[in-house]
Amino acid sequence: MSETTCAHEAAPTAPHASAHPLISPLSARLGFAQAITDIGRTAAERELAHRLPHEEIAQLKALGFGALRLPDDAGGQGLSLTELFGVARDVAAADANVAHAFRNHLFLVESALRRADHPFHARVLTLARQHKTLGLSFTETDVPGAGARPSRVLTMLAWQDARGCYTGSGKKVYATGNLYSDAFVGTAVESRHGRTVQYVFDRGPGVGSDDDWDGFGQRLTGSGTARFEQVSIPAAQVFAVDPPPRDDAAPWGYTFHQVYLTNCIAGIVRRVLHDGVAVLQSRKRNFYHGDADLPADEPVLQALLGRIRAYAASVEATIDRAIAALQQAWDSHGTAGEYDAALAASFAAAEAKVVIDDLAPQIASWLIDLGSGSAVSRQAGLDRHWRNIKVIASHNPRLYKERLLGQNALHGRLPPTGAFF
Template identity: 70%
Template structure:
């Protein structure tokens, strides 16, 4: 069960690799990642080589134009490709999230030198991670993990120096550069910076989650790292008062999109399980499990739910893309609010249904599906770990409040 079935599937069955992925040259890489995902899970082998291959193919530059060294895909196509990758291995898709967000933000402000630097890194097949907190949340119990919060000027070397730790630094184990916000010591001003990986940068694989084990979500440690003066930039100007305040919907949709990719993989694995299962229960109605009516019905249920989950995720993606197209216009506020609510609706539904689909895979295979060699349990575990980001309970309440009173969503990254 470690490989995607090679037999042709029936009409309407999901494909691991979409025509778009194939046309952009990712088919072979995605196929190899899918075929070896269970083995990596068993061996706890971090996908350094797989991620390096994707970067060399320009996966991190998907949104840059062809003239700018990228693939020129739309935002909706970016999410479709990320979903393909999540079907192959959700760990790898998740590891690219912060990079894609940073590139997306840079595309909106490409004239600013900080964002131009980020785009240049993507153009050079480098990936970008974060060295600051994901939220400015100040609620009771919230703990900021902001690091490199101060850059000290070293007059002798004419560089800035900083230190700190970032906990839960998803993807940083694989990233080539890191961006953040800090106070620089000379003028005591808040600045943005780009730190390329070098001496003093270390990322530990100390993430202890029961799923998404290979995302590189450990602790990033920065010890007297050098930030070049030319890589320290003025912060973006503040948004206009009428601008939409919800700036983190991309993150939410991306994670939900990853879950949809996992569910697609569940369908493919379910077909393989039923085709290769040799023995039926004595009280079954057919000699072969593949001919058993109850199991055929369960496979159909898995297919139907998976198709609905992908459609729900795509609805949120389309709302996000529409909002991005309205950035800076009079429609920005309304479209961004609509995208945030659509992201919340998708998360509530998908976080509830996707674990059920992954559980049905085990029901379908029964004792044939519980082998640690196949590692089919990783789908349920990965779904639940991704879903644990910003629990759906708060989104359910917000959606109800919004209907009753017009309550608006929080604006922090952790919602």
């Protein structure tokens, strides 16, 4: 037999493994590799001990994670929207709680970049440039029924003439990320002229955040109750509301929220694959009815790991499609193609959520199959992946997305224009 037709040629040599298998080259180039690695290494331990990631989030702030979309000459890195989601997915693969906690801040920055000439949004960008993060003082509606809209927290800002400032009080539920925020934004009616205004105020006296979120997943996002008791807001940080959008402007302005959350789930799925490799490599005993001495050499387990890898790649490709559509919508802002691009992005976000919300929990459950009894230890914390996926997915459940997609295919129904679409 000739050398070129030998049936026993050596297998190709495996490429050198990356020092940071969860981290993209972009995150490494930006200097985030060590921080993300550290966050990932302690994620299970923090989950078990319920240790809030104050230090981890502060480290990402200091590195400029919250300012990545700002131009180079304005204190940022000038990343595209697509690149931002790539770095955020790396953070989510390390710890989805940490990535999730930045969502509202990053959306506020996105909004401000489009309206940087408005003083309210200029203030948002200034805080981002200073590596501070912003939380919301909007709340979920207390009005039951379909079509209800979020209500204000600081309903009225009372003018304090002697102090030259406004004061306000209120309470926000589901205040994701507020526990870690340096400043807060919202809208209210101010008492001097009865106008609806926008405001920005710094964390200070009267601001409190309760760690009372009792969900079974995403337990470290700071999604508890935010309390504002007679907080002081300087008059210079109270602004006129944004002008109404153009008649021909695309009305879908909140697709970012949904894409960001689904992107976090994609990060968790990437971590499931990483943990699956570690589980097989660490197991030293196989079942007596297996075909190999070591689990890592067991054909059925190798096949399951391969299935996890393939599904994880499909999940990332699916969310990348939605991100690309959102990037196109961003690039089309203010042009004749804005409406169609924004509508396409809303549908792409819904399609990605339907698919990924269905697949991701299954992928996380395969991780337990891969490890058998070795994977159910509370210390290992591998169950957190399934729990975190389900909690993130509960934001505007996929059932409503499926209904919309079907109604659009049949009757041309358009998506709602509120948050998460």
